[in-house]
Amino acid sequence: DAGVIQSPRHEVTEMGQEVTLRCKPISGHNSLFWYRQTMMRGLELLIYFNNNVPIDDSGMPEDRFSAKMPNASFSTLKIQPSEPRDSAVYFCASSLGQITDTQYFGPGTRLTVL
Amino acid sequence: AQSVTQPDIHITVSEGASLELRCNYSYGATPYLFWYVQSPGQGLQLLLKYFSGDTLVQGIKGFEAEFKRSQSSFNLRKPSVHWSDAAEYFCAVGPLNTDKLIFGTGTRLQVFP
Numbered sequence: 001d002a003g004v005i006q007s008p009r010h011e012v013t014e015m016g017q018e019v020t021l022r023c024k025p026i027s028g029h030n031s032l033f034w035y036r037q038t039m040m041r042g043l044e045l046l047i048y049f050n051n052n053v054p055i056d057d058s059g060m061p062e063d064r065f066s067a068k069m070p071n072a073s074f075s076t077l078k079i080q081p082s083e084p085r086d087s088a089v090y091f092c093a094s095s096l097g098q099i100t101d102t103q104y105f106g107p108g109t110r111l112t113v114l
Numbered sequence: 115a116q117s118v119t120q121p122d123i124h125i126t127v128s129e130g131a132s133l134e135l136r137c138n139y140s141y142g143a144t145p146y147l148f149w150y151v152q153s154p155g156q157g158l159q160l161l162l163k164y165f166s167g168d169t170l171v172q173g174i175k176g177f178e179a180e181f182k183r184s185q186s187s188f189n190l191r192k193p194s195v196h197w198s199d200a201a202e203y204f205c206a207v208g209p210l211n212t213d214k215l216i217f218g219t220g221t222r223l224q225v226f227p
Contacts, residue, residue, distance in 0.1 A: 004157070031213060033214070042217060042218075042219045042220060043158075043204065043217040043220070045214050045215070045216075048213065048214055050213065055213065056212070056214060091157055091158070093157070093158075097213070098213070099146055099208040099212070099213045099214075099215075100146060100163070100165055100208075102160045102163070103158075103160070103215065104160075105157030105158040105159070106157050107155075107156055107157050108156075108157055
């Protein structure tokens, strides 16, 4: 099993540019989670999907952030326009769908906004 | 509101020494409890989880954790630490009425030879 795949692994962009992060969950998993990790705020859940439907987006910081899951094997997290304070490591995780199921994390995307 | 507290930001131990990482939670009922480990530059990996039953839970890599309801704690232990255990450790709770996890701020473990 390839595990959760995220791309790109590193992204450096300038303030004001659009950034798109991509995630391919483990095949057969029904839930997908987007997290952000920073030194100041730790690991925060941004949004999660179940069966491709957004269930809880209360962690999305503001309207500049959006996430989609057009099918069971692909999700995107978009930031438009990006700001320096968005610099962080963004993780995608997937699970079978119950809280008791293990969440499997991808390697993360390190985003730097200059 | 539900919360998770990991009081120790950074712990240093010698290889071969025992380890205990603390985790306290605040929640009205007993939530689901998890410990994850993050090695440098990598994503998080589940070490163990507790839902109910035996309060002493065994996990991977020789780790165990004990749930203590009276103390609202779920501390992680290992009898003998290896240099490869150097990483950041996260405690997380899963409230019963939701699928999402709430993570603590993490404890960074450093192991000296």
